[in-house]
Amino acid sequence: MTPPPQYTHLGPFRELFRSGLPILTYHKFGAPPRGARLRGLHVREELLRRQLAEMRREGYSSGPPGPAAEAVAEAGAVAERRALALTIDDGFRSVHEIALPLLVEHGFQALLYLVADRLNGTNDWEMAQGEVRAPLMTDTEVREWLAAGQRIGAHTLTHPWLTQVPRELAREEIQASRRRLEDRFGVEVVDFCYPYGDWNPAVRDEVIDAGYRTAVTTEFGVNAAGADRWALRRITARHASRGWRAVRGWWRRRFGGA
């Protein structure tokens, strides 16, 4: 199966972006550390700077996905307003260190999905699968993020596969993460992100019952009028895998063909 295209710059996405609300997904920023398994999920500072500068030059502005998705319902709203939503999953410290100053500099607002019970901690759910340790934002850093005009959403308490755990546990992960973030940071939390993009109709129902107004998946695409607000599509922003190209080039030279 060919993986969906990933976002590095506007060029190949111009047409698609006119047909619905684009929501970009980011994870980690900076150079990938030694031993990182998913190197492509690290967007370097220089690439983020180029991406934001280009979006700004082309007249794009970013805001929360809920109101933006509603605006999509008005015909032509996206093409005219050039709205997009920037989302960042998991809440790594590199978001605070690298992305925050650039977002502020270029006047963009991003929505950061936090794993409520892992703040001040590390990516244990990834380490369990062999990923290298990476620190998550502290409470203080989240407060600075909010004070700079950025937004937060919920990404459960512990980052489970929501369709794989008992329904009661999924409900708790979905409901309590919202409450805990609201109590801790004194802001309204109305946006949710399914860990691993793992959802089904029952999980979606729990998200709606918990009072969220939007939820994002990992399914590729933009969100046209009438899009399901609790199953919004996204496009991953990441580096083209130079390592993979180099390997393919080597393979072709060595053996020929594809």
Ligand SMILES: [Zn+2]
């Ligand atoms: Zn995640």
